[in-house]
Amino acid sequence: MRCISRPQKDLVMFPDQRCWTSSERPSGEAARQNYVDFVSSLTPSLESSSQAGPGAGRSLPESEHVVMTSEDSITTIMLNRPAKKNAITIQMYQDIILALKAAGKDNSAITVFTGSGDYYSSGNDLTNFVSFASGDLEKISEESANTLRNVVDTFIDFPKPLVAAVNGPAVGISVTLLGLFDTVYASDRATLHTPFTSLGQTPEGCSSYTFPKIMGPAKAAEMLIFGKKITAREACAQGLVTEVFPDRTFQREVWTRLREYAKNSPNAMRIGKQLLRSSEKEKLHAVNAEECRVGRERWLSEECAAAVQSFLSRKARL
Numbered sequence: 125m126r127c128i129s130r131p132q133k134d135l136v137m138f139p140d141q142r143c144w145t146s147s148e149r150p151s152g153e154a155a156r157q158n159y160v161d162f163v164s165s166l167t168p169s170l171e172s173s174s175q176a177g178p179g180a181g182r183s184l185p186e187s188e189h190v191v192m193t194s195e196d197s198i199t200t201i202m203l204n205r206p207a208k209k210n211a212i213t214i215q216m217y218q219d220i221i222l223a224l225k226a227a228g229k230d231n232s233a234i235t236v237f238t239g240s241g242d243y244y245s246s247g248n249d250l251t252n253f254v255s256f257a258s259g260d261l262e263k264i265s266e267e268s269a270n271t272l273r274n275v276v277d278t279f280i281d282f283p284k285p286l287v288a289a290v291n292g293p294a295v296g297i298s299v300t301l302l303g304l305f306d307t308v309y310a311s312d313r314a315t316l317h318t319p320f321t322s323l324g325q326t327p328e329g330c331s332s333y334t335f336p337k338i339m340g341p342a343k344a345a346e347m348l349i350f351g352k353k354i355t356a357r358e359a360c361a362q363g364l365v366t367e368v369f370p371d372r373t374f375q376r377e378v379w380t381r382l383r384e385y386a387k388n389s390p391n392a393m394r395i396g397k398q399l400l401r402s403s404e405k406e407k408l409h410a411v412n413a414e415e416c417r418v419g420r421e422r423w424l425s426e427e428c429a430a431a432v433q434s435f436l437s438r439k440a441r442l
C-alpha cells in the first residue's frame with residue numbers, strides 16, 4: 125500500500141509503495157529521482173506538456189463550426205452551428221478530434237466542451253446519412269464508422285480534466301459522450317435524449333458500457349433502448365450530470381467555478397485523472413470498437429434509412 129500523508133519527521137513516502145524510516149531514507153537527489161520516475165510512469169506526456177510555453181505546439185484547427193479558445197488556463201471547445209442546433213457534420217467530427225488533440229497538448233489545465241445558442245447539440249447531423257443512399261454503401265459506412273471510432277477514442281484518451289457545460293438540450297451522440305467526461309454541468313433547461321431505436325440505430329460513445337455503470341442497467345435501458353428523454357435534474361439524480369444550475373445564472377456560476385478549479389496544479393489534476401480512469405481505458409476502447417461495428421450494420425438497415433428520410437422530409441409535410 126502506498127503511504128500518503130503530511131510530511132513527518134521519521135517517515136517519508138516514496139512512490140515504489142513502501143515507507144522508509146529516516147535511517148534508510150534515500151538521499152535527497154535519489155528521492156527526487158524516485159518521485160520523477162513515478163510521475164513519469166503515470167504520465168508519459170507530462171514532460172512535454174509542462175515544457176510547452178504559452179500556445180507552444182498548438183495547432184488550432186481552422187473550423188467553421190468548432191471554435192476553440194483559451195483563457196484563464198481553460199481551453200474551450202464550442203460547437204458553433206446554432207441554426208442547426210449544433211448538429212454534428214462529418215467535418216465537425218474531424219475538427220473535434222483536432223481540437224481535442226490540440227487541447228490535450230496545450231498549456232491549459234482544464235478543457236471545457238459546450239454549445240452555442242439554445243442547444244448543446246442535436247447530435248449527429250442526419251444529413252450525414254444522405255450520402256449512404258447515393259454512393260458506395262460499404263465504403264461510406266466504413267468511413268463513417270472509422271470517423272465515429274476515432275472521435276470516441278479521442279475522448280477516451282483525453283489526458284486532462286474534461287468538463288461538459290451542457291447549456292441546453294442534448295441529443296444522441298452529444299449525450300452518450302457525456303459518460304466519458306470527468307464532470308458534467310447542465311442548465312436546468314437542458315434535456316437529454318438518445319432516440320436511437322426510433323432511428324433504427326444503436327448506442328455509441330461507449331454508452332452501452334458507461335450508462336449502465338453510472339445509472340444502473342434499468343435506467344440506462346430506458347434511455348438507450350426505449351429512447352426516454354430525461355431532464356437535467358433527472359440525469360443529475362442518476363449520476364450522469366454532476367450539478368444543475370438555473371439557466372439564468374448557468375454561464376456565470378459554471379465559469380466562476382471552473383476558473384477556481386483551473387488554479388489547481390495542472391499536473392496533479394492530469395495525474396489524478398489518469399489514476400481515476402486508466403484501469404478502464406482498454407475496456408472502453410473495446411466497447412467503442414464493438415459499438416461502431418454494430419452501428420455500421422444498423423446504418424445500412426432499411427429501418428435507419430426510413431427514419432432518416434422521415435426526418436429530412438419533415439419540412440415538405442409541414
Ligand SMILES: CCCCCC/C=C/C(=O)SCCNC(=O)CCNC(=O)[C@H](O)C(C)(C)COP(=O)(O)OP(=O)(O)OC[C@H]1O[C@@H](n2cnc3c(N)ncnc32)[C@H](O)[C@@H]1OP(=O)(O)O
Binds near residue numbers: 209295
Ligand atoms: C459519422 C457518423 C457518426 C454517427 C454517429 C451516430 C450518432 C447518432 C445520433 O446522434 S442519433 C441523434 C440524431 N439527432 C436527432 O435525431 C435530432 C434530430 N433533430 C430534431 O429532432 C429536432 O431538430 C430538434 C428536436 C433537435 C429541434 O427541434 P426544433 O426546435 O423544432 O428545431 P428544428 O427541428 O426546426 O431545427 C432547426 C434546424 O436544425 C436542423 N437540425 C436539427 N437537428 C438536426 C440534426 N440532428 N441533423 C440535421 N439537421 C438538424 C433542422 O433540420 C432545422 O433545419 P432547417 O432550419 O429546417 O434548415
